Amino acid sequence: MLTAWGLTKAYEGRTVVDQVGFELQPGTVTAFLGPNGAGKSTTLRMITGLTRPDRGQATVAGRPFTAWPNPAHVAGVLLDAAAVHPGRSGRGHLRMAATLAGVPARRADEVLEVLGLADAATRKIGKYSLGMRQRLGIAHALLTNPPLLVLDEPINGLDPEGIRAVRTLLRGHASRGGTVLLSSHVLSEVDQTADRVLVIGNGRIVADGPLASLTTSSRSLVRAKDMNRLAGALQRGGVAIQPAPDGYIAAHAPVERVSDVTFAAGIPLLGLREEQMSLEDLFFRLTSGGRA
């Protein structure tokens, strides 16, 4: 649905996006993660034609976004929730977009209702909170019911209820065959929304894959009634160990190996599982200078 290859952009000699490429399939939610200044927004702007890439190209459903005569029907885009005229009303803003895209004006009221902004429809956007502006931006993206959604930090500023609603909305979109690309630095939210994570650091993609595979570590967490005996058995079995939170021992070996060692030593276990690296750990490991 969305393909990007070799996207590169430099400002005043400094490369902010370097050879970024990926392909998104229908029915998936992909998170685009990276710290501030990593190149997320620039990449999204290049995809949507607001910024010209120095090299590379992106296509949406086979054509560059701007080559579609009416691209709003291919991709709904939210890049900056603050990019709205504060003197206009939410409904007025969406109705103008509806006219431009060629969808009935009543669609503006429908999406305002879906995003919980019906009561504020006639209020000036300048009086909206950050969260309301975010929801207005998402409503703008949903206006034409497009197959692809490209959303830059869509949950920034939302309250917990709003975050849950947006997460449900995006998962629902993907479950109906739609494609979602969302950038975020709210890692815990991506954790519960995305099927796949693209991590960008220093302008380059440093990790790309399903969330579970990226956060899987090579360590196991193990707990027994007699922890001293467990530690001794593991060390004698040649498994390096470290203390871990919640009374566990972190064993530098796969769960199968730990299971074999403890079984052979006759130690009954209270718990044994693969250690999952938190997304925060992964994120900072990948983007703090080193590359995967």
Place this chain on the structure above:
Amino acid sequence: MIPGHVAPPVVAPAGGPWAARAAERSPFWRLVAVELRKLVGTRSDKLVLVFAPVFLIGLMVLFTLPQTNLASAGKQIGPLLIVVQLGLLLVFATVIKLVAGEWQYKSVQPTLLVQPSRVRYFLAQGTVLAIVWLACSLFTFVLYPLLIRTAANGNSHNYLLGMRLGWVLGVAMLATALVLLTALIVSLLVPNTGGALTVFFIVVPILMLARMALPEVFGLIYPLEAAWHLAGLGTGWVQTACSLALWLALLAFSLFRLQRRDAG
């Protein structure tokens, strides 16, 4: 079909309904309709436009009825040029708010994401400006001769514009077009409403005063020199040609900048 399953399918295979809609360009009139709606999109825009005719009529009365020397056609059309520059300032303010405000608030971004062609976007704004230009020119053309005729009669002078109405219309249209063009250029070069309004409100009146004081010098850069020339009050062809070349070059430069400006 699952009973009770009401969620519509979002995506259709390539070539499905969304692809057909995406392949059909929005008609140009829709862009113009949206830009017209933006022109009156805020409460302050509406207020300014409501008061604009009152302000124009007031300025017209101020610059016509007290005139005492209306013995020639040039003397009778001269006030028209001042009225166009000062009397239409409120209208020009709304135009500047439309063009510069879109970039200042980045509200151009959602527009370009729905309709990415900057050329079509600019042409739509240009069409709105053309509508404003026609309305202002015709309003001025209808009202101004009536007032200057009253003033001429009050001074026992012959009303000399009645037999040259085509010329009067031409001067009104050219002068209005040139001031509008100046407002457009300033808005494009200074994409900030406050800054553009300040530049426009300072530059145009100051250049007018400077041009009145030293026409040979300031006529070279005065944006309305061609209208003054057409009114028979010009300094010469050199000033007219130079002024036109300068402002057309500035227009070309502002359009070049528009094509490359980052939309947020």
